[in-house]
Amino acid sequence: MAPKKLSCLRSLLLPLSLTLLLPQADTRSFVVDRGHDRFLLDGAPFRYVSGSLHYFRVPRVLWADRLLKMRWSGLNAIQFYVPWNYHEPQPGVYNFNGSRDLIAFLNEAALANLLVILRPGPYICAEWEMGGLPSWLLRKPEIHLRTSDPDFLAAVDSWFKVLLPKIYPWLYHNGGNIISIQVENEYGSYRACDFSYMRHLAGLFRALLGEKILLFTTDGPEGLKCGSLRGLYTTVDFGPADNMTKIFTLLRKYEPHGPLVNSEYYTGWLDYWGQNHSTRSVSAVTKGLENMLKLGASVNMYMFHGGTNFGYWNGADKKGRFLPITTSYDYDAPISEAGDPTPKLFALRDVISKFQEVPLGPLPPPSPKMMLGPVTLHLVGHLLAFLDLLCPRGPIHSILPMTFEAVKQDHGFMLYRTYMTHTIFEPTPFWVPNNGVHDRAYVMVDGVFQGVVERNMRDKLFLTGKLGSKLDILVENMGRLSFGSNSSDFKGLLKPPILGQTILTQWMMFPLKIDNLVKWWFPLQLPKWPYPQAPSGPTFYSKTFPILGSVGDTFLYLPGWTKGQVWINGFNLGRYWTKQGPQQTLYVPRFLLFPRGALNKITLLELEDVPLQPQVQFLDKPILNSTSTLHRTHINSLSADTLSASEPMELSGH
Numbered sequence: 001m002a003p004k005k006l007s008c009l010r011s012l013l014l015p016l017s018l019t020l021l022l023p024q025a026d027t028r029s030f031v032v033d034r035g036h037d038r039f040l041l042d043g044a045p046f047r048y049v050s051g052s053l054h055y056f057r058v059p060r061v062l063w064a065d066r067l068l069k070m071r072w073s074g075l076n077a078i079q080f081y082v083p084w085n086y087h088e089p090q091p092g093v094y095n096f097n098g099s100r101d102l103i104a105f106l107n108e109a110a111l112a113n114l115l116v117i118l119r120p121g122p123y124i125c126a127e128w129e130m131g132g133l134p135s136w137l138l139r140k141p142e143i144h145l146r147t148s149d150p151d152f153l154a155a156v157d158s159w160f161k162v163l164l165p166k167i168y169p170w171l172y173h174n175g176g177n178i179i180s181i182q183v184e185n186e187y188g189s190y191r192a193c194d195f196s197y198m199r200h201l202a203g204l205f206r207a208l209l210g211e212k213i214l215l216f217t218t219d220g221p222e223g224l225k226c227g228s229l230r231g232l233y234t235t236v237d238f239g240p241a242d243n244m245t246k247i248f249t250l251l252r253k254y255e256p257h258g259p260l261v262n263s264e265y266y267t268g269w270l271d272y273w274g275q276n277h278s279t280r281s282v283s284a285v286t287k288g289l290e291n292m293l294k295l296g297a298s299v300n301m302y303m304f305h306g307g308t309n310f311g312y313w314n315g316a317d318k319k320g321r322f323l324p325i326t327t328s329y330d331y332d333a334p335i336s337e338a339g340d341p342t343p344k345l346f347a348l349r350d351v352i353s354k355f356q357e358v359p360l361g362p363l364p365p366p367s368p369k370m371m372l373g374p375v376t377l378h379l380v381g382h383l384l385a386f387l388d389l390l391c392p393r394g395p396i397h398s399i400l401p402m403t404f405e406a407v408k409q410d411h412g413f414m415l416y417r418t419y420m421t422h423t424i425f426e427p428t429p430f431w432v433p434n435n436g437v438h439d440r441a442y443v444m445v446d447g448v449f450q451g452v453v454e455r456n457m458r459d460k461l462f463l464t465g466k467l468g469s470k471l472d473i474l475v476e477n478m479g480r481l482s483f484g485s486n487s488s489d490f491k492g493l494l495k496p497p498i499l500g501q502t503i504l505t506q507w508m509m510f511p512l513k514i515d516n517l518v519k520w521w522f523p524l525q526l527p528k529w530p531y532p533q534a535p536s537g538p539t540f541y542s543k544t545f546p547i548l549g550s551v552g553d554t555f556l557y558l559p560g561w562t563k564g565q566v567w568i569n570g571f572n573l574g575r576y577w578t579k580q581g582p583q584q585t586l587y588v589p590r591f592l593l594f595p596r597g598a599l600n601k602i603t604l605l606e607l608e609d610v611p612l613q614p615q616v617q618f619l620d621k622p623i624l625n626s627t628s629t630l631h632r633t634h635i636n637s638l639s640a641d642t643l644s645a646s647e648p649m650e651l652s653g654h
């Protein structure tokens, strides 16, 4: 819906008086007033109090709910990224449908009476897979991402020539709600410091969006030198523990006049698997916001609603070691991952109300929550038993192992297979040199699980086997680096593994299409398991179960499971890693579930060890702060009724 029609629709939704006051497209403007260190909206002084939420982390059916809560919190604007890889899954193939319908999201924001600060990248970070860049760029292994490398710029130009014309009608002066647009993201934190790249982007944005739209950059204080560019308004990001006065003073060296802007004021922080859950105190966050608003600064709170890294979309960081981001992007944000207001939201609303009018009227209540289970899953079969279905085109053969990117497998898993060239009687070291497992390898010999080799560890496995034994290595892509000086994070076996003194060659690569299998198949007739031992290691478990009453939001809890992937009714809910924590539950939005006795189906791919009782539960509260050591304590502290959950249900067969 183009904004013009939208303004008619809006006139139905807004009080008539306000509609009459709305300036027409030709008089609308959003500019920097350098004479008074402020923004002007339609000629009147304006300060935005904004919050970040990412449409790509919230199912479309929940967008209106989240935006309404943000408006009610006193925000007059929202800020969000556009992930290139979410919309161009393959070169020249575009997807703006369903939960990728960017225009629909802009429309929802307009209906909630929220202005938009848009951040289309091309690189975005957001702890998103590869910082939003599509992994197919790496099919040219020598490409220099985020530079004026002609191959990179050609792909960027092609993408923006599709995206930016879609955005153009939504610019504020054209009748839409987009008041400003960010170029790149924290470019000053990147090693390249390539000003011709930034100038190319600025020129492209001007050519496709015109001269009126306010273009800006955002950097941490240490990144302003390489991240700012003449002609782009310079803004900064920092959190409650940082020295606001010092950072704004530094910012004034780049923008001596004009409004002070913090484009990312951190209300919480991200979580890594295996590290403690991050939080930021309500008092520190509210105090910092008040101090900035007193200065007349415009502020965007990052995140106001975090959402979820469904599927394989989480990114990763590198702090000495490879650190994948968790499935939950709760971020300890004012609106929780499940969309519930937190004490932090009410406290921030109180602060905002001291500086500008906040909407009256009740905030929608927290969503209905549901407890369920325990649900006992049954073994469907070992991953290897489904190889023909998971890789219908058959394997790719190569003397040396090939990366995910080389075989055009963007996410998820790939099986690497070779055969033992001689019998090994004594346990013999097996490893991949140069830390070449990206990111986790589940090793099997003739279908028997031998253990895990992972990117951060130097450990080796010790294998035996017969001449001709199958050596199968399932490699998991845990998400590409989203931040840091090298985002060319190739996945798979980057070097040929070594067994004893032998460099293993003659490989078959099976790119696995697991989501298709889970969504469409799971044959009733289980495939024959060709090995004498019981299946171990990567195995599928599943169960169909009815929910007798109505459904509510819920949190899937997997006590005793180790690590894997979950699908609910074919929807890829994301990764679990119970053994590592700190996240112990996965958010299940109620719209994924069928009520009133209809059958629901949960499917797990457990990559390592299964609990004695292959059960899962659905809790009415999330557990996001329980690392494996803490976790046992936490379980003991859960009340018996929580663990026993509701009365066991009559469960159907699978």
Ligand SMILES: CCCC/N=C1\SC[C@@H]2[C@H](O)[C@H](O)[C@@H](O)CN12
Residues within 6 Å of the ligand: 124, 125, 126, 127, 185, 186, 220, 237, 264, 270, 483
């Ligand atoms: C101190 C390192 C700062 C790195 N920047 C971060 S960590 C969380 C946020 C998001 O990634 C956001 O996308 C970045 O722009 C800024 N930021």
